[in-house]
Amino acid sequence: MIALARKTLVYEWRRFVPAVLAVGFSGLLLAVQAALVLGIFGSAALYVTASSADLWAGYPGTQSVNFGRAIDPGVEMRLRLDPEIAAVEPYLWVDGEWSAGSVSSGSVSIYLSGISTRPDALMFAQVLPTALRDRLREPGAVIVDPVDLDTLSVEVGGRAWINSHAVHVVAVVPGLRGLGGVNVLASLDTARQIGGADAAAGSTYYVARTVGTGRAEAVRARLMAGRGSMGPVEFWTAPEFAQRSQWYWLLDTGAGVAVLFMALIVCLVGAVITSQSLASVVANSAREYAMLNALGASRWALARVVVEQSFWIGGLGLLLALLASSGLLLIAAAYHVPVAMTLLVALGCVLLVACLVLCSGLVAVRGLMRADPTLLLR
Amino acid sequence: MSSETATVQKTSANPKPSLMAEGLDKAFMSGKIRVQVLQSLGISIYPGELTLVAGPSGCGKSTLMSLLSGLQRPDAGHVYALGQDISHLDRRELERFRLLNTGFVFQGFNLFPALTATEQVQLPLGYMGVDDKRSADRAMRALEEVGMVHRANMRPAELSGGERQRVAIARAIVKEPPLLFADEPTSALDAENGQRVIDILHRIAGTHGATVLCVSHDPRLIRHADRVLEMEDGAIRSDRRSGTHDSQGVCA
Numbered sequence: 138m139i140a141l142a143r144k145t146l147v148y149e150w151r152r153f154v155p156a157v158l159a160v161g162f163s164g165l166l167l168a169v170q171a172a173l174v175l176g177i178f179g180s181a182a183l184y185v186t187a188s189s190a191d192l193w194a195g196y197p198g199t200q201s202v203n204f205g206r207a208i209d210p211g212v213e214m215r216l217r218l219d220p221e222i223a224a225v226e227p228y229l230w231v232d233g234e235w236s237a238g239s240v241s242s243g244s245v246s247i248y249l250s251g252i253s254t255r256p257d258a259l260m261f262a263q264v265l266p267t268a269l270r271d272r273l274r275e276p277g278a279v280i281v282d283p284v285d286l287d288t289l290s291v292e293v294g295g296r297a298w299i300n301s302h303a304v305h306v307v308a309v310v311p312g313l314r315g316l317g318g319v320n321v322l323a324s325l326d327t328a329r330q331i332g333g334a335d336a337a338a339g340s341t342y343y344v345a346r347t348v349g350t351g352r353a354e355a356v357r358a359r360l361m362a363g364r365g366s367m368g369p370v371e372f373w374t375a376p377e378f379a380q381r382s383q384w385y386w387l388l389d390t391g392a393g394v395a396v397l398f399m400a401l402i403v404c405l406v407g408a409v410i411t412s413q414s415l416a417s418v419v420a421n422s423a424r425e426y427a428m429l430n431a432l433g434a435s436r437w438a439l440a441r442v443v444v445e446q447s448f449w450i451g452g453l454g455l456l457l458a459l460l461a462s463s464g465l466l467l468i469a470a471a472y473h474v475p476v477a478m479t480l481l482v483a484l485g486c487v488l489l490v491a492c493l494v495l496c497s498g499l500v501a502v503r504g505l506m507r508a509d510p511t512l513l514l515r
Numbered sequence: 516m517s518s519e520t521a522t523v524q525k526t527s528a529n530p531k532p533s534l535m536a537e538g539l540d541k542a543f544m545s546g547k548i549r550v551q552v553l554q555s556l557g558i559s560i561y562p563g564e565l566t567l568v569a570g571p572s573g574c575g576k577s578t579l580m581s582l583l584s585g586l587q588r589p590d591a592g593h594v595y596a597l598g599q600d601i602s603h604l605d606r607r608e609l610e611r612f613r614l615l616n617t618g619f620v621f622q623g624f625n626l627f628p629a630l631t632a633t634e635q636v637q638l639p640l641g642y643m644g645v646d647d648k649r650s651a652d653r654a655m656r657a658l659e660e661v662g663m664v665h666r667a668n669m670r671p672a673e674l675s676g677g678e679r680q681r682v683a684i685a686r687a688i689v690k691e692p693p694l695l696f697a698d699e700p701t702s703a704l705d706a707e708n709g710q711r712v713i714d715i716l717h718r719i720a721g722t723h724g725a726t727v728l729c730v731s732h733d734p735r736l737i738r739h740a741d742r743v744l745e746m747e748d749g750a751i752r753s754d755r756r757s758g759t760h761d762s763q764g765v766c767a
């Protein structure tokens with residue numbers, strides 16, 4: 138069989154360039170959008186994902202880490218008593234106002250995380266080296282992300298105020314950028330002092346590590362069942378709480394709808410351009426196709442040529458999208474733009490683009506129905 | 516070759532028509548007006564000769580050809596092609612019939628820009644399930660028949676109009692169809708190339724015993740045909756055979 142689809146694609150490649158570019162561009166936009174969503178909304182759960190705790194105790198119904206409220210200090214005891222729990226520590230959340238230079242100058246809203254300074258502490262264990270954590274023991278010592286220094290108008294070693302309490306930046310650690318506010322790390326004592334009366338009573342969260350792996354879910358269920366004697370509290374496994382925080386930002390803030398809407402537009406525009414340029418290629422060859430049909434080639438056989446062409450276009454477009462989006466995301470990451478990508482999401486983008494190409498191909502195939510051999514009569 | 520004696524012999528040896536139409540009706544809607552192109556037309560076409568349907572533009576020649584070749588279905592009446600009634604076959608059955616039995620040459624050459632002459636000719640064989648090696652051999656033979664072997668590896672852009680039409684003829688005859696249809700095959704060509712094309716069509720009727728039906732308003736072709744049907748306003752007005760073998764008109 139003469140490879141009509143492929144030979145035409147090679148010989149008349151200029152005609153197919155718009156379609157390949159449309160597919161490539163759709164893929165690129167989808168991937169970048171997904172990466173931004175993962176990067177930005179992923180950071181809503183930074184507190185969970187950057188820590189090595191696998192159980193979280195917090196105020197019932199807390200939708201996102203940043204909405205924590207003080208819970209009964211008795212919860213810590215309850216956690217420690219569970220035979221399958223190896224370590225427990227409090228995590229104090231304080232919403233604060235940061236001002237640099239002087240108390241009266243403009244302020245930035247920050248999320249102050251009061252964390253344990255023990256060497257084997259759980260909170261932020263993935264990003265905070267032990268040596269730096271140790272420096273938080275100093276009263277008023279804080280650590281921020283280097284990228285946030287500008288926002289905070291401060292330098293390493295510089296002084297500033299949080300809620301009118303003096304603090305000084307002892308170090309910077311990358312990987313602390315958050316959503317909705319700048320993350321500032323301090324010791325539990327520093328955070329309590331800054332938080333004042335609210336914070337002094339107990340803690341916003343208690344985080345724990347279970348003994349064996351894969352036991353978190355079972356321990357959580359047991360803790361939930363034995364809640365009766367305690368004040369208001371709810372327990373989550375780490376992945377559950379992380380997802381809760383991300384979904385909150387994605388769905389309840391309307392950001393998710395905006396993202397879906399954008400993705401829809403991207404797909405729609407991509408499909409329109411791809412199908413239009415494929416259809417014009419088909420229309421351009423309508424007489425030749427009609428000739429083949431006159432000679433007895435079935436419409437189905439002709440449709441296969443068009444579908445094969447759209448597969449090639451899809452493949453080339455996806456390759457283009459892959460190269461362009463990896464390049465762009467690497468550059469973005471180098472400039473500290475919050476981007477992230479997972480294999481599953483990447484496959485999702487590929488699938489979406491493949492659907493787009495298939496639909497475009499089918500629309501273009503409809504143009505074949507006009508390639509009737511009576512067209513050739515004179 | 517002496518086409519006239521050959522024609523007489525073949526016609527007398529094959530009294531059975533390979534194409535026969537009875538009571539053909541075909542009308543088209545032009546806006547809200549119904550234009551009756553053919554009305555109860557009857558005709559018989561014989562194998563082994565080149566039959567030319569001549570007549571002024573718009574008299575219904577192409578419509579008649581499309582009905583006889585299974586490109587369209589008549590509104591009423593019957594078309595018997597190779598003994599089979601094709602007037603009521605559905606689209607797929609017509610495609611199948613055409614695949615097995617018919618070749619076409621049109622005014623436009625309708626060659627794929629991306630394919631070489633050989634590939635153009637091979638292409639229809641692929642749809643019949645002929646493998647690439649055998650189709651390449653057969654394509655070469657067909658190109659030989661139209662004198663285009665020396666251009667076998669060229670694409671349409673590198674060929675002249677006459678050469679393109681010869682490739683198109685090779686594509687039409689490569690499956691050795693018993694029925695070969697040509698609609699204004701010379702209209703886009705100069706006199707010399709037109710002459711060449713009609714000679715080839717004539718020769719195919721003689722050597723392959725194929726039924727060659729050519730439809731044209733070009734009066735220059737008349738002297739090359741074995742039989743000439745003059746058409747006017749959707750009806751056949753006269754039926755002449757070259758040489759001695761004259762017959763009566765088969766007008767509707």
Ligand SMILES: Nc1ncnc2c1ncn2[C@@H]1O[C@H](COP(=O)(O)OP(=O)(O)O)[C@@H](O)[C@H]1O
Pocket residue numbers: 511514515543544545550552570571572573574575576577578579
């Ligand atoms: N598909 C069609 N739709 C409408 N009118 C048509 C169509 N095909 C042919 N006709 C009309 O039928 C008449 C005969 O056409 P045709 O058979 O092509 O004539 P010829 O080939 O003798 O020039 C013309 O008037 C033409 O306009």
Ligand SMILES: [Mg+2]
Pocket residue numbers: 514515573576577578698699
């Ligand atoms: Mg015509």
